[in-house]
Amino acid sequence: MDYYGWRPYVPVAERRRKAARELAKRLGKGVSASPVILSSRAIASTFWGKSWCENLERYSDYANRLPRGRAYVRNGSVIDLRIGEGAITAMVSGSRLYKVDLKVSPVPRLRWESICQDCAGGIDSLVELLQGRFSKAVMERVCRQTHGLFPSPAEIKLSCSCPDWADMCKHVAAVLYGVGARFDQQPELLFRLRAVDEKELIAGAGRSMPLPKKAPAAGKVLAEESLGDIFGLDMAGEPEVETTRKSLKRPRKQPPKKTVTAGKNPPTPRKSTRKGK
Numbered sequence: 001m002d003y004y005g006w007r008p009y010v011p012v013a014e015r016r017r018k019a020a021r022e023l024a025k026r027l028g029k030g031v032s033a034s035p036v037i038l039s040s041r042a043i044a045s046t047f048w049g050k051s052w053c054e055n056l057e058r059y060s061d062y063a064n065r066l067p068r069g070r071a072y073v074r075n076g077s078v079i080d081l082r083i084g085e086g087a088i089t090a091m092v093s094g095s096r097l098y099k100v101d102l103k104v105s106p107v108p109r110l111r112w113e114s115i116c117q118d119c120a121g122g123i124d125s126l127v128e129l130l131q132g133r134f135s136k137a138v139m140e141r142v143c144r145q146t147h148g149l150f151p152s153p154a155e156i157k158l159s160c161s162c163p164d165w166a167d168m169c170k171h172v173a174a175v176l177y178g179v180g181a182r183f184d185q186q187p188e189l190l191f192r193l194r195a196v197d198e199k200e201l202i203a204g205a206g207r208s209m210p211l212p213k214k215a216p217a218a219g220k221v222l223a224e225e226s227l228g229d230i231f232g233l234d235m236a237g238e239p240e241v242e243t244t245r246k247s248l249k250r251p252r253k254q255p256p257k258k259t260v261t262a263g264k265n266p267p268t269p270r271k272s273t274r275k276g277k
Contacts, residue, residue: 015093019076019077020076036181054143055145056176059153064168068174102156103156103159107195116201122138
């Protein structure tokens with residue numbers, strides 16, 4: 001450390017090696033870790049990840065510290081990142097290992113209901129929602145600054161164990177960018193973080209669709225005979241009875257069977273005394 005109290009500059013390659021050592025050390029002690037690992041220089045590539053990062057960069061409160069945070073997350077310095085309901089915790093490797101704790105307020109209920117109402121009918125399925133495949137109007141509504149799903153600076157409380165006096169230190173900035181990278185892989189975590197249920201965004205899709213006023217044309221309705229031909233089924237539901245002349249004849253009466261009383265010998269038939277002529 002020099003005269004002014006600033007720590008000496010650490011080259012990028014050395015920061016990467018140090019982060020890898022810290023991660024290996026934690027794993028060696030049996031401590032689970034969820035590091036942020038980027039496959040390219042792009043921090044995020046999907047709709048939710050890029051939207052989160054762009055939202056951060058729109059706020060002037062974060063402007064001076066964000067570039068250092070981008071460098072840290074690209075170097076693999078965020079060796080552990082966990083996102084829960086209203087909370088983000090992380091470990092960042094810098095001059096030493098620092099702990100970052102972020103508290104995020106839940107989306108106000110009235111705002112969330114307004115988002116759901118405005119997006120009703122614009123999102124058809126949960127898969128479409130999580131993949132970010134919906135209309136521009138829905139995108140603008142969800143990402144609206146201070147009135148959308150992403151938190152404003154006033155809704156985030158920042159804390160880091162490093163000696164930097166600024167609330168938005170480079171370690172916190174790295175974690176915020178790491179959150180965007182994590183949303184690339186698990187976009188549903190955004191809804192967990194803001195304490196809302198993503199299924200409510202698509203719950204109004206069916207209610208918003210108008211019901212058909214006219215019945216289908218007769219030519220477009222399959223008759224039972226057609227269904228039977230297609231599927232090889234008897235659509236009547238009851239087996240048919242073959243009515244032929246043979247089936248209408250009464251069955252012959254069978255002579256009654258002789259019964260033998262137990263304990264008595266059956267009568268011996270008499271021999272005929274008549275001689276044949």
